Amino acid sequence: MLRIPGSSPNDPGILRARRRYGERVVIGILFCCAALSVAVTVGIVLSLIPPTLEFFREVDIFAFLTGTDWAPLFVPAKFGVLPIVMGTIVVTICAISVAVPFGLGTAIYLSEYARPRVRKLLKPLIELLAGIPTVIYGYFALKFISPFVQNLWPVGDSPGVFNALSAGLVMGIMILPMVASLSEDALSAVPHGLREGAYALGSSKFEVSTRVSVPAALSGIVAAFVLAVSRAVGETMIVLIAAGGTPNMSLNPGEAMQTMTAFIAAAGTGDLPQGSTGYKTIFAVGSLLFVATFMMNVFSNRIVLKYREVYE
Amino acid sequence: MVNRETPDLMEADATRSLRTPVIVLTRGVETEALSNVGEADDPQTVFSVRGLDVHYGPTIAVAGIDLDIPARQITALIGPSGCGKSTFLRCFNRTNDLIPGAKVSGSVLYHGLDLYGPQIDPVEVRRRIGMVFQKPNPFPKSIYDNVAFGPRVNGQRKGLDEVVEHALTRAALWDEVKDKLKKSGLALSGGQQQRLCIARALAVNPDVVLMDEPCSALDPIATSRIEDLMVELKRDYTIVIVTHNMQQAARVSDGTAFFTAEVRDSGDRVGVLVEYDQTETIFTAPSDSRTEGYITGRFG
Structure with a gap:
């Protein structure tokens, strides 16, 4: 007689709908892992908002965003944020002008020119740069790069030991591996058939790299650029050690400067009484920094999405 | 410089006038390659392959190929997967050079010039x-x-509009795209994309067009358009096509070369040329039993 599985009361077989509680637990744990980083981000934003709002009850937001005098901890206090925004911009420009050309050059060399064996050796070595603690980069900038900058300064007075340029250049070296690695990923994602198509038309290797590979990988490369800017804007330790710490409304990278991050770190480790206006300033600058990097990340995510569409 | 006039490049019609009637493949002065002129000096022969071996690293992919490719004809390379026909095709424009570890030995004469000679510029070859x-x-x-x-x-900067129109017309694509030349090439259908790639190849006025299974990713209607195009193009170009589709070889080609993979004593599979003949002969009265077995569907 044909036995239908699960038909006998002694052996319910496939008819027995069993609840696998172990599996649910695993799913729950994995969800918590994923939720953690979201929760932390939300928590940070929530902790930034109340002191920031309180700060703007005491200080006019327009005066804050357009003022050119930054002395929040002195008497009389001045809350014009532009000097430290300027410091951030100058250091970031110095960093990007090192990281992007050298990073992109590295990426093009690795993906288009290097033999597989060279690439295998070189890529981890370059990524090693990203693993060096930033405090070491900071002292490298101060003790090694800064004397060079002082000696080789072409015009006018030689810069002081603390200057934005040394910090920016070293920061550029620090973010170079990120630019190289992300750009190399983008270049490697360009289908090999495209390169062959260009070779078959009588292109040299250089023409294939510059006219086919790089344009096809451009959105990935731009995303790498934007992430590099975010990284430079957010970097703290190098500027804290090597850039000086004087708010300075200047575009001259040879001068000492303070960036937004360096202000937060310096003020945060000081002895500000909790609840004072100076204390709330830290949160106001933090919010501004958060909004700036958040907008850049959204921007780069959009570019990455567009880049994904190209070959699918 | 090697300036060698070839009679088949000298005829002047609309297409020809765009083409330089000299072959300059080398960058440099007087070259050893010239000494090969005289061998296989038949204007009807574009390529003359002798004793060709291709290695990928330590493994040999194709061995001992001897074959002549006639001018202004469609030559089909057919055979089972892994028989080295694509590898062989890539020897004609030195695309194998782009694969690390690939090594080509033997000789490939192009109008009597050894394509693998020391003074040959592979970029110009392509x-x-x-x-x-x-x-x-x-x-x-x-x-x-x-x-x-x-x-x-x-290096061309002027007259690009004419070149583009001419190439797209030759590739039977102009009427479909003339109003959307600024649109992305990726927005076209698969068959149109392939004709765009043919137009792109024709725009540099090549002497030979190599096609590596150009229709295998296309539907039957697009395939038939490309086949019509090939027949149309052979008046001006020498075409070598690799195809898995035996009906296609039979429909479009003038000569057919049948390749197969031989298993050597060492266990390596090596691509060899079994026979070359007029397409009609290959498909009706092949001289080798392996060819007959393949075209009648008994193996491969």
């Missing part, structure tokens, strides 16, 4: 000998820029 690939590979650029790419890398 300009003279165009290629269309299995998967349509338009650049992520506009239709216009796709076709103008080759002339531009070869």
Whole structure:
């Protein structure tokens, strides 16, 4: 007689709908892992908002965003944020002008020119740069790069030991591996058939790299650029050690400067009484920094999405 | 410089006038390659292959190929998967050079010049000998820029509009795209993309067009358009096509070379040329039993 599985009361077989509680637990744990980083981000934003709002009850937001005098901890206090925004911009420009050309050059060399064996050796070595603690980069900038900058300064007075340029250049070296690695990923994602198509038309290797590979990988490369800017804007330790710490409304990278991050770190480790206006300033600058990097990340995510569409 | 006039490049019609009637493949002064002139000096023969072996690293992919490719004909290379026909095709424009570890030995004479001679510039070889690939590979650029790419890398700046129109017309694509030349080449259908790739290859006025299974990613209607196009193009170009589709070889080609993979004592599978003949002969009265077995569907 044909036995239908699960038909006998002694052996319910496939008819027995069993609840696998172990599996649910695993799913729950994995969800918590994923939720953690979201929760932390939300928590940070929530902790930034109340002191920031309180700060703007005491200080006019327009005066804050357009003022050119930054002395929040002195008497009389001045809350014009532009000097430290300027410091951030100058250091970031110095960093990007090192990281992007050298990073992109590295990426093009690795993906288009290097033999597989060279690439295998070189890529981890370059990524090693990203693993060096930033405090070491900071002292490298101060003790090694800064004397060079002082000696080789072409015009006018030689810069002081603390200057934005040394910090920016070293920061550029620090973010170079990120630019190289992300750009190399983008270049490697360009289908090999495209390169062959260009070779078959009588292109040299250089023409294939510059006219086919790089344009096809451009959105990935731009995303790498934007992430590099975010990284430079957010970097703290190098500027804290090597850039000086004087708010300075200047575009001259040879001068000492303070960036937004360096202000937060310096003020945060000081002895500000909790609840004072100076204390709330830290949160106001933090919010501004958060909004700036958040907008850049959204921007780069959009570019990455567009880049994904190209070959699918 | 090697300036060697070839009679088949001298005829003047509309297409020809765009083409330089000299072969300049070398960058440099007087060359050893000239000494090969005289061998296989038949104007009807474009390629003359003798004793060709291709190695990928330590493994041998094809061995001992002897074959002549006649001018202004379609030569089909057929055979089972892994028989080395694509590898062989890539020897004609030195695309195997781009694969690390690939090594070509033996001789490939192109109008009597050894393509693997020491003074030959592979970039110039690839300009003279165009290629269309299995998967349509338009650049992520506009239709216009796709076709103008080759002339531009070869230094042409003026008259690009005419070159683009001419190439697209030759590739039977002009009427479909003339109003959207600024649109991305990737927005076209698969068959149109492949014709765009053919137009792109024609825009640099090659002497030979190599096609590596150009229809294998296309539907039957697009395939038939490409086949019509090939027959149309052979008046002006020498075409070598690799195909898995025996009906296609029978429909379009004049001569057919049948390749197969031999298993050597060492256990390696090596691609060899079994026989070459007029297509009609290959498909009706092949002289080798392996060819007959393949075309009648008994193996491969």
